[in-house]
Amino acid sequence: MLRYAFIRLLSAIPALLILITLTFFMMRAAPGGPFDRERDVSPEVRAKLEQAYHLDESLWKQYGRYLTALSQGDLGPSFKYGDRSVNELIAVGFPVSLKIGGLAMLLALLLGGALGIVAALKQNGVIDYGVMTLAMVGISIPNYVFAPLAILLFAVTLGWLPAGGWNDGALSNLVLPVLALAAPQVAYIARLMRGSMIEVLHAPYIRTARAKGLSERVVILRHALRPALLPVLSYLGPASAGIITGSVVIEQIFGIPGIGRYFVTAALNRDYTVVMGVVIFYGVLVILFNFLVDLLYGVLDPRARPQ
Amino acid sequence: MRSLFLALTLLLSCTTAWSQTLAREQVLHKGNGPEPEALDPHRAEGVNTSNILRDLFEGLTSEAPDGHLIPGVAQSWELSEDGKTYTFHLRENARWSNGDALTASDFVYSLQRSADPATASNYSSILEPIENAAEVTTGKLPPSRLAVFAPDAHTLVIRLRAVTPYFLGLLNHASTYPVHRPSIEKYGARAFRAENIVGNGAYKATEWVVQSHVLLSRNRQYWDDAHTTIERVYYHATEDLSSEFKRYRAGEIDWTESVPVTQVRWIRKNIPQEFRVSPYLGVYYYGLNLTQPPFKNNPKLRRALSLAIDREVIVKKVIGTGELPAYSWVPPIPGYKQQTAEWGAWPREKRLAEARRLYAEAGYSAANPVEVEIRYNTSEDHKKIALVIAAMWKQYLGVKTRLVNQEFKVFLRDRTQKKITQAFRSGWIGDFNDPYTFSELLYSKNGRNDMGYVNVNYDSLLEQAATEIDATRRMQYLEQAEHLMLEDQPMIPLYFYVNKRLAKPYVVGWQGNIMDHHYTKNMKVLAH
Numbered sequence: 001m002l003r004y005a006f007i008r009l010l011s012a013i014p015a016l017l018i019l020i021t022l023t024f025f026m027m028r029a030a031p032g033g034p035f036d037r038e039r040d041v042s043p044e045v046r047a048k049l050e051q052a053y054h055l056d057e058s059l060w061k062q063y064g065r066y067l068t069a070l071s072q073g074d075l076g077p078s079f080k081y082g083d084r085s086v087n088e089l090i091a092v093g094f095p096v097s098l099k100i101g102g103l104a105m106l107l108a109l110l111l112g113g114a115l116g117i118v119a120a121l122k123q124n125g126v127i128d129y130g131v132m133t134l135a136m137v138g139i140s141i142p143n144y145v146f147a148p149l150a151i152l153l154f155a156v157t158l159g160w161l162p163a164g165g166w167n168d169g170a171l172s173n174l175v176l177p178v179l180a181l182a183a184p185q186v187a188y189i190a191r192l193m194r195g196s197m198i199e200v201l202h203a204p205y206i207r208t209a210r211a212k213g214l215s216e217r218v219v220i221l222r223h224a225l226r227p228a229l230l231p232v233l234s235y236l237g238p239a240s241a242g243i244i245t246g247s248v249v250i251e252q253i254f255g256i257p258g259i260g261r262y263f264v265t266a267a268l269n270r271d272y273t274v275v276m277g278v279v280i281f282y283g284v285l286v287i288l289f290n291f292l293v294d295l296l297y298g299v300l301d302p303r304a305r306p307q
Numbered sequence: 308m309r310s311l312f313l314a315l316t317l318l319l320s321c322t323t324a325w326s327q328t329l330a331r332e333q334v335l336h337k338g339n340g341p342e343p344e345a346l347d348p349h350r351a352e353g354v355n356t357s358n359i360l361r362d363l364f365e366g367l368t369s370e371a372p373d374g375h376l377i378p379g380v381a382q383s384w385e386l387s388e389d390g391k392t393y394t395f396h397l398r399e400n401a402r403w404s405n406g407d408a409l410t411a412s413d414f415v416y417s418l419q420r421s422a423d424p425a426t427a428s429n430y431s432s433i434l435e436p437i438e439n440a441a442e443v444t445t446g447k448l449p450p451s452r453l454a455v456f457a458p459d460a461h462t463l464v465i466r467l468r469a470v471t472p473y474f475l476g477l478l479n480h481a482s483t484y485p486v487h488r489p490s491i492e493k494y495g496a497r498a499f500r501a502e503n504i505v506g507n508g509a510y511k512a513t514e515w516v517v518q519s520h521v522l523l524s525r526n527r528q529y530w531d532d533a534h535t536t537i538e539r540v541y542y543h544a545t546e547d548l549s550s551e552f553k554r555y556r557a558g559e560i561d562w563t564e565s566v567p568v569t570q571v572r573w574i575r576k577n578i579p580q581e582f583r584v585s586p587y588l589g590v591y592y593y594g595l596n597l598t599q600p601p602f603k604n605n606p607k608l609r610r611a612l613s614l615a616i617d618r619e620v621i622v623k624k625v626i627g628t629g630e631l632p633a634y635s636w637v638p639p640i641p642g643y644k645q646q647t648a649e650w651g652a653w654p655r656e657k658r659l660a661e662a663r664r665l666y667a668e669a670g671y672s673a674a675n676p677v678e679v680e681i682r683y684n685t686s687e688d689h690k691k692i693a694l695v696i697a698a699m700w701k702q703y704l705g706v707k708t709r710l711v712n713q714e715f716k717v718f719l720r721d722r723t724q725k726k727i728t729q730a731f732r733s734g735w736i737g738d739f740n741d742p743y744t745f746s747e748l749l750y751s752k753n754g755r756n757d758m759g760y761v762n763v764n765y766d767s768l769l770e771q772a773a774t775e776i777d778a779t780r781r782m783q784y785l786e787q788a789e790h791l792m793l794e795d796q797p798m799i800p801l802y803f804y805v806n807k808r809l810a811k812p813y814v815v816g817w818q819g820n821i822m823d824h825h826y827t828k829n830m831k832v833l834a835h
Contacts, residue, residue, distance in 0.1 A: 031721075052427065093518065165520075
């Protein structure tokens with residue numbers, strides 16, 4: 001197991017290196033630079049700026065410089081937010097993104113899982129159809145539509161919740177963004193859970209369990225739930241990626257100071273170091289998450305354990 | 308009956324008095340657009356950053372709510388007879404927010420820092436009227452050679468390169484604000500973090516949560532603190548206009564940065580009294596690349612295309628938030644005679660007939676139409692305008708138009724290179740309330756002259772204006788220059804901008820002004 005984990009982690013290094021290289025050169029291939037503005041700066045000032053950020057050096061030299069700094073954990077200074085480093089921007093923004101992302105993931109798992117189980121148990125009943133219709137709606141409505149509608153209803157019309165802002169992560173400020181971020185994932189997980197639960201419930205060992213006279217509660221929780229969770233678990237990797245990309249929009253709409261919004265704004269500003277920093281950071285996160293899911297898979301399903 | 312009348316009058320006056328009562332909590336929430344880049348006045352760039360800096364710092368001059376110039380740190384000044392040397396007398400009670408005295412040498416240090424190429428100020432050009440500034444900003448002379456002197460603690464002398472009638476107006480621009488030397492020396496790059504900033508404005512920074520808000524609180528050391536009312540002001544980062552609008556409606560923001568154009572109809576219908584529109588010092592135009600076909604050496608075609616655009620339709624039907632149709636380049640500025648094109652007053656049919664005549668003279672016809680490409684950066688509004696203009700050109704002249712949408716930085720690069728652009732959308736916002744801030748864009752050597760416009764007579768008129776002592780004659784040079792340039796039609800002015808924002812009726816003490824500069828120290832929050 002340990003050996004497996006070690007090999008898996010080792011194999012992440014070339015993946016990350018490819019990610020870093022591709023992002024670095026793609027970003028530089030995009031026309032325009034960080035100091036191109038509607039109001040042009042003088043050639044002298046531009047030269048000073050380029051010199052300060054080493055943009056006057058060859059691309060390969062810059063790449064080497066970046067990798068050297070990165071190996072020491074230094075993501076460089078931001079081009080746009082003059083006196084802040086990328087490390088600092090991520091350190092400040094990530095706890096915020098983690099809070100809404102983590103809560104959204106938890107909500108998606110608990111609510112999606114519960115809804116899926118209920119639908120499976122009441123297969124082809126009113127509840128099943130209701131849940132599945134809701135799930136379809138959840139999947140079909142993108143969160144950039146859901147979020148403004150939720151704000152309009154709960155903040156503007158009813159006045160129950162704030163329309164945006166962070167307010168140090170107060171509960172009332174969390175509700176709408178977490179809901180908006182979780183909604184599509186709740187829907188996916190409910191559908192997955194329902195499908196796998198129905199399949200498991202038809203398995204011979206469940207029939208045996210029931211024949212032994214076990215209560216329905218014990219049958220579901222002790223015998224059916226664990227195998228039924230496997231497909232949901234393997235979906236957690238893509239779900240985390242979905243929540244990260246979702247946060248790009250949600251953080252913008254709710255004015256939340258996370259790092260999701262840098263994905264778009266930094267790319268548009270050609271803030272090279274911020275783009276690189278955020279991509280690498282999230283790249284590491286997604287790789288780690290998938291790795292953990294794989295390990296967990298082995299715990300839940302002995303067949304999946306590496307030999 | 309009489310007693311009833313009296314009672315009513317009494318009631319009414321009570322209501323009026325009540326409505327003017329100040330709110331117990333003087334806290335203002337302003338929407339402020341994108342996140343400020345840095346709160347260093349000498350490296351500030353965006354309008355949103357300057358909005359905050361205006362509360363944190365104060366220049367030698369300042370502005371009243373209507374935008375007219377008033378004394379700032381300098382309580383009075385004199386101008387020498389040749390119009391080239393200003394002597395400023397600083398307030399003796401001016402202090403930094405940490406209690407240190409603010410002296411003339413602080414201004415000497417700050418102006419030198421602002422001009423120093425090592426600071427890499429985006430706006431060092433603002434200092435150019437000062438003697439030696441151009442040489443200092445280009446690194447040819449050391450910053451100590453900037454012609455700014457402090458004969459004593461409260462007297463500051465600034466020598467100018469040439470007569471500059473708008474110079475006093477530049478002294479409330481962020482790049483001329485004083486900065487606190489000991490803090491910069493102590494904290495270096497971290498001197499402009501909320502916890503370290505030492506300013507001299509009516510407010511001081513209390514908290515800066517990146518991508519969320521900047522919180523300022525009243526600076527008790529400010530020389531005119533007795534007249535400040537608002538205790539705390541939040542500048543919320545509101546990059547997304549429709550989110551800002553919703554937060555305004557939910558009562559979380561009292562004063563918005565702007566409004567989403569798509570909501571203007573709803574706003575006009577439901578909260579018209581909160582919708583505040585006023586003229587703004589900016590022009591929206593289509594630049595024409597004069598270095599490539601079809602516009603190279605083709606003034607008749609350029610003229611025909613300009614005549615065929617019905618600006619009234621654009622401002623009323625396409626945008627519809629009170630913008631003014633533009634038939635000249637320089638927006639309305641006091642003391643300057645706008646060079647409105649004669650045909651601006653013609654009836655539409657006459658304009659179109661003239662457009663068709665010029666189009667034919669340029670060698671085009673329905674059978675042999677010109678093909679024009681309109682380039683614009685991604686935005687719903689730019690797209691709508693481009694579509695309408697293409698439709699007008701097609702309908703009235705038969706022009707074949709292709710629309711090219713580009714991401715902003717790609718768009719800027721193409722414009723600067725002048726190789727593939729033909730017609731491109733653009734806008735220009737004045738830095739100070741003087742026509743020169745517009746005229747200079749078309750100067751042949753200007754880095755943002757993306758039209759590639761070169762006219763030696765135009766350049767020479769601008770140069771004459773730059774050295775002219777007589778204010779009237781100077782304006783005349785600038786007027787002549789604009790007239791000459793409009794004849795050449797290197798660009799097509801479309802409309803003059805307006806400021807548009809939502810403000811709760813209980814926020815008072817401010818009014819629309821052409822620079823859109825607002826100081827929180829003048830504002831008050833009424834009980835509501």
